[in-house]
Amino acid sequence: MIEKRTQAGDFLYEKIGGEIRTMIETGTLSPGDKLPSVRKLAGQKKVSISTILQAYMALESEKLIEARPQSGYYVSAVSLLRFPEPLEFFPADPPRSVGVADNVMELFRAAESPDIVPLGVNCTMPELISNQKLAKIISRVSRDHSEYLSRYKFHGADPEFARQISIRSYEYGCTLHPEEIIATCGCTEAFNLSLRAVACAGDTIAVESPTYYGILEIIESLSMKAVAICTDPKNGVCLQSLTDTLEENDVKACVLMPNFQNPLGFRMSAERKIKVLDILDDYGVPLIEDDVYGDLHFNGNRPRPFKALDKNGSVLLCSSFSKTLSPGLRIGWVAAGKYSDRVLRLKYLNTMGMPETPQRALAEYLKSGGYDRHLRNLRSCFQRHVCHISQAVYRYFPEGSLVTRPEGGNLLWVRLPETVDSLELYRRALEKNILIAPGPLFSACCLTACIPNNEPCMFRNCLRLSCGSPCDERVESALKTLGQLAKDISTDSGFGTASVKAG
Numbered sequence: 001m002i003e004k005r006t007q008a009g010d011f012l013y014e015k016i017g018g019e020i021r022t023m024i025e026t027g028t029l030s031p032g033d034k035l036p037s038v039r040k041l042a043g044q045k046k047v048s049i050s051t052i053l054q055a056y057m058a059l060e061s062e063k064l065i066e067a068r069p070q071s072g073y074y075v076s077a078v079s080l081l082r083f084p085e086p087l088e089f090f091p092a093d094p095p096r097s098v099g100v101a102d103n104v105m106e107l108f109r110a111a112e113s114p115d116i117v118p119l120g121v122n123c124t125m126p127e128l129i130s131n132q133k134l135a136k137i138i139s140r141v142s143r144d145h146s147e148y149l150s151r152y153k154f155h156g157a158d159p160e161f162a163r164q165i166s167i168r169s170y171e172y173g174c175t176l177h178p179e180e181i182i183a184t185c186g187c188t189e190a191f192n193l194s195l196r197a198v199a200c201a202g203d204t205i206a207v208e209s210p211t212y213y214g215i216l217e218i219i220e221s222l223s224m225k226a227v228a229i230c231t232d233p234k235n236g237v238c239l240q241s242l243t244d245t246l247e248e249n250d251v252k253a254c255v256l257m258p259n260f261q262n263p264l265g266f267r268m269s270a271e272r273k274i275k276v277l278d279i280l281d282d283y284g285v286p287l288i289e290d291d292v293y294g295d296l297h298f299n300g301n302r303p304r305p306f307k308a309l310d311k312n313g314s315v316l317l318c319s320s321f322s323k324t325l326s327p328g329l330r331i332g333w334v335a336a337g338k339y340s341d342r343v344l345r346l347k348y349l350n351t352m353g354m355p356e357t358p359q360r361a362l363a364e365y366l367k368s369g370g371y372d373r374h375l376r377n378l379r380s381c382f383q384r385h386v387c388h389i390s391q392a393v394y395r396y397f398p399e400g401s402l403v404t405r406p407e408g409g410n411l412l413w414v415r416l417p418e419t420v421d422s423l424e425l426y427r428r429a430l431e432k433n434i435l436i437a438p439g440p441l442f443s444a445c446c447l448t449a450c451i452p453n454n455e456p457c458m459f460r461n462c463l464r465l466s467c468g469s470p471c472d473e474r475v476e477s478a479l480k481t482l483g484q485l486a487k488d489i490s491t492d493s494g495f496g497t498a499s500v501k502a503g
């Protein structure tokens with residue numbers, strides 16, 4: 001058969017394939033979107049079915065789209081692969097006192113303004129997680145169990161809640177006993193108690209570089225020191241740097257986020273997890289694992305946490321439902337292995353226990369089914385948001401900007417050219433009601449600690465963007481403005497003396 005050509009001499013199937021390719025590259029079509037059926041598109045374009053089939057097959061061989069049996073053609077997840085990503089290791093940093101807390105408070109205060117475009121704090125748009133069903137169950141549990149309001153309960157967790165966590169944990173390779181589960185006020189408290197169970201003021205804690213500022217804040221509040229381990233944005237902590245850090249420092253605990261780390265979004269392989277645990281075991285260092293994003297994988301199965309590979313109870317697994325269901329419910333938990341008794345005692349000293357009503361309501365919700373469907377929906381929304389926002393960054397940010405390519409979660413880490421100071425960008429963006437999280441917040445050596453000594457801040461040309469909301473017109477316009485501000489800063493002389501504090 002002789003294929004028809006366009007006036008420009010291209011084959012028709014190439015032209016149609018090119019149009020679809022452009023739509024994928026510009027973000028009009030994102031991973032998971034369904035393409036029109038072959039028959040429908042042939043009708044629309046007034047071409048033969050075989051022309052469309054040929055166009056689709058060419059896009060398929062480029063891995064831009066994929067055929068799903070009995071369903072049609074879809075934009076594939078790897079369609080983002082054509083964008084470069086920052087691949088070099090992020091540096092290690094010697095032990096130091098931490099100074100991030102004031103700056104993080106500033107960020108959260110700014111995020112509360114209704115006029116702000118909140119790309120700086122990791123909040124999910126309420127429509128995605130507001131759950132009428134959960135609200136109804138909370139009402140029912142409150143009505144049926146008024147006794148929960150009139151008693152103290154000194155157990156680790158509501159037994160039904162603990163049982164549900166234990167059942168779910170089996171699906172990702174753990175065999176957590178319900179008695180091992182201690183309910184906490186979010187993952188934040190789980191992490192706080194875990195840290196206090198294994199270390200004291202003045203002790204050194206090993207963290208990833210960069211790491212979630214909430215972890216740094218707690219280390220700071222407990223007067224501990226942080227030592228940053230060199231981290232690969234694709235694979236997680238560098239094994240050699242971990243060994244060197246443990247060899248050279250008296251590290252009392254290590255804090256890692258192996259599944260869709262905040263802020264880099266990487267997923268550590270099972271092989272690397274095993275090696276990390278072996279190294280930590282050699283030095284007798286407990287591991288505090290933060291797995292709040294573990295359920296938010298874009299493809300394949302839910303990755304196993306370190307805890308699933310723990311041979312001797314040295315892993316304290318911390319998690320919560322804040323990223324998947326309800327940050328407002330403040331329900332988290334920790335399975336602390338051989339440190340369980342200490343964590344339980346600290347929990348008792350901290351708050352005596354957790355309210356029973358939200359735990360039981362959450363347990364009823366999990367038992368009733370539907371959570372997995374909710375997760376599936378949330379994951380595909382986040383995957384689309386991440387894709388759209390990274391495409392917008394490539395469209396609007398200065399040339400040479402690089403964006404991570406997370407395999408789950410809802411965060412992007414952007415590395416701008418060296419000439420762009422993200423603290424200055426933070427200040428200028430805030431004046432325009434746009435909130436970003438500047439890179440230095442993710443390093444122990446943040447701002448106040450560094451500037452007086454003229455010490456350069458780490459990640460000064462980086463920032464984190466939250467993709468909890470879709471790239472709608474407001475977000476797109478904010479990203480366009482951010483890109484322009486970054487370009488302005490790059491061309492301005494006087495390089496960065498700004499503090500993260502606004503005004």
Ligand SMILES: Cc1ncc(COP(=O)(O)O)c(C=O)c1O
Nearest residue numbers: 122186187188212262292320322
């Ligand atoms: C890695 C990580 N851990 C913990 C938290 C806080 O979790 P929670 O709200 O359950 O305290 C966050 C919130 O952004 C996070 O990103």
